[in-house]
Amino acid sequence: MRGFFFLAGLLMSASVFAQSPANVQDRLKAIAADPVALRTAIDGGKKITFFCANCHGEDGNSKLPDVPNLAGQNPAYLLEQIRKFGSGERKDAFMQGLIKVLKDEERIQVATYYASMTVPPSRADAALVPQGKELFGKLCVRCHGEQARGNEAIARLAGQKSTYLQTTITRYRDKTGVRNNQLMSIATATLKNEEIVAVANYLTQLP
Ligand code: HEC
Ligand code: HEC
Incomplete structure (x- = not known):
């Protein structure tokens, strides 16, 4: 019986740990440091973002004035904003709903993909x-x-x-x-x- 509680406790703490922001950020760092994992994450991210492209553009460069470019953005920042939409700390009705369906690993891939694209300068006054x-x-x-x-x-x-x-x-x-x-x-x-x-x-x- 004690063994069961120990195991259950371990599993519970493991699943809590898996969702902690620090852990997701560590995973992102590990991927960035490994060229093969990085390539895989970028390819995976590209597939996931086919839907995001409607607003954020094919390569993460948005054509809509109210929609941010994601290309060239820092991946840790992107991942943190995705977490904030998911938790409701950052508000945008559409983004909050959408981001909930992405698992941690998919979030990491999306952030990695967009970070690998380049953002050209825009015209200004x-x-x-x-x-x-x-x-x-x-x-x-x-x-x-x-x-x-x-x-x-x-x-x-x-x-x-x-x-x-x-x-x-x-x-x-x-x-x-x-x-x-x-x-x-x-x-x-x-x-x-x-x-x-x-x-x-x-x-x-x-x-
Ligand atoms: C219907 C249009 C639409 C779609 C589709 C969409 N987004 Fe967004 N996204 C927005 C808007 C608008 C904002 C800015 C919200 C605000 O004003 O803070 C945003 C903001 C973001 C940000 C924050 C960027 C920053 O600079 O802080 C991230 C990250 C993001 N979206 C990721 C995604 C991902 C990943 C997908 C696909 C799974 C996606 N979005 C699909 C409209 C969209
Ligand atoms: C003390 C540090 C600090 C200073 C000074 C600062 N920022 Fe920031 N800025 C941040 C942090 C941290 C974030 C991310 C906040 C969040 O998660 O919402 C941020 C986010 C932003 C964003 C959102 C980016 C996006 O993609 O949505 C904009 C725009 C911005 N800052 C503009 C400015 C401007 C303009 C100034 C000067 C007037 C400024 N910041 C000064 C720390 C700073």
């Missing part, structure tokens, strides 16, 4: 770029990096859709509850609407 650059240097560069390419935990912003950037930055600033991140709410608190437009124009044209 050149008159706004210098102001956007200055604001970025003052308020954002220390986290998102000199080239706005982010890092493991932080989103790439370079080449992202201008409209999506504006909507997202405004949501953080106004604490609408769609996306909750204190660091981002603090970083954007002083931005005026015109400044958000300028920052977005700067970021979208970066390679």
Whole structure:
């Protein structure tokens, strides 16, 4: 009997462990470090994303202003956002429902696939770029990096859709509850609407 409880306990803790975000991120790292596993994950991800392509584009470059590019995005960031949609911490009725059907391994493959694609710079209003650059240097560069390419935990912003950037930055600033991140709410608190437009124009044209 004791043996049974021990086994049941072990199985339960194993399944809890399998869903913990840290474990999924570790698995992503292990795959990234192994060229054969990486290739397999990219191929698997491509198959899963045939449906996602309707909005996010064939290669992760969206043609819709409100839909983010996923190409070239940091895989750990993508995986974390997928987790947040799944748990309801990030709100979008469609994405929340859709992401629930993806298993952990499929989520990892999707993130790996999109990260392996490239995002080209988009056109911007050149008159706004210098102001956007200055604001970025003052308020954002220390986290998102000199080239706005982010890092493991932080989103790439370079080449992202201008409209999506504006909507997202405004949501953080106004604490609408769609996306909750204190660091981002603090970083954007002083931005005026015109400044958000300028920052977005700067970021979208970066390679
Ligand atoms: C009907 C259109 C649609 C489809 C299909 C769709 N998405 Fe999305 N997705 C969106 C929109 C819109 C957003 C932005 C939500 C917001 O405003 O925060 C988004 C956001 C995301 C993000 C967050 C990106 C970021 O920069 O933070 C990820 C990751 C994502 N989608 C993955 C997927 C995957 C994987 C699939 C396929 C399994 C998929 N999406 C299918 C519309 C779609
Ligand atoms: C202290 C660190 C920090 C600073 C400073 C910062 N950010 Fe962020 N940013 C983050 C983190 C962490 C996230 C991911 C938050 C989440 O999961 O919602 C993020 C996410 C974002 C996103 C969402 C990206 C996507 O694909 O949806 C945008 C846009 C963004 N930041 C823009 C900015 C801008 C513009 C500034 C400067 C005004 C800025 N950030 C300053 C840490 C920072």
